Amino acid sequence: MAITTLRAVVVLDCPEPGRLADFYARLLGGKVEGEGRWVEVTFDSGVLKDRTLAFQEAPGHVPPSWPSAERSQQFHLDLYVPREELDAAEREALELGAELLEGDDGGKRDFRVYRDPAGHPFCLCAD
CATH class of the missing domain: 3.30.720.120 (Signal recognition particle alu RNA binding heterodimer, srp9/1)
Structure with missing residues (x-):
C-alpha cells in the first residue's frame, strides 16, 4: 500500500x-x-x-551547468514531439526563451538539449 x-x-x-x-x-x-x-x-x-x-x-538560484560534474543538472525533462515536428517545436521553444545547448548531430540522435529561461536543461525528443 x-x-x-x-x-x-x-x-x-x-x-x-x-x-x-x-x-x-x-x-x-x-x-x-x-x-x-x-x-x-x-x-x-x-x-x-x-x-x-x-x-x-x-x-540566489544557481542554475546547473550542462554538462558539468561541478554543477550537475540533477534531473532534466524529456519532452516528446513527432519527429516531423521537431524543427518546428525547436523554433517555438527558442521563441519562448529556450537556449539550444546541443543539437541532434545532424539527425543522428533522437533528441536535442536545451536550457529553459531559468537554466534547467530539458530535451526535445523525437517520438
Whole structure:
C-alpha cells in the first residue's frame, strides 16, 4: 500500500516562478495558476492531465551547468514531439526563451538539449 500520493509531477526552483511557469505552460499547453513564490501549471488533457508542474521561488538560484560534474543538472525533462515536428517545436521553444545547448548531430540522435529561461536543461525528443 502506498504511504503518500505524488501531487506535483516536478517542482522547479527558480528566481521568477511566474515567468518560468508561463514558459512551460506555452511549451506544453498548460494553464498557469497562482502567483508569487509558488506558481503551478496544470493540464486538462493529454498524458499530463490531472498533473501539476510547479515552480518555487529560490532566491540566489544557481542554475546547473550542462554538462558539468561541478554543477550537475540533477534531473532534466524529456519532452516528446513527432519527429516531423521537431524543427518546428525547436523554433517555438527558442521563441519562448529556450537556449539550444546541443543539437541532434545532424539527425543522428533522437533528441536535442536545451536550457529553459531559468537554466534547467530539458530535451526535445523525437517520438
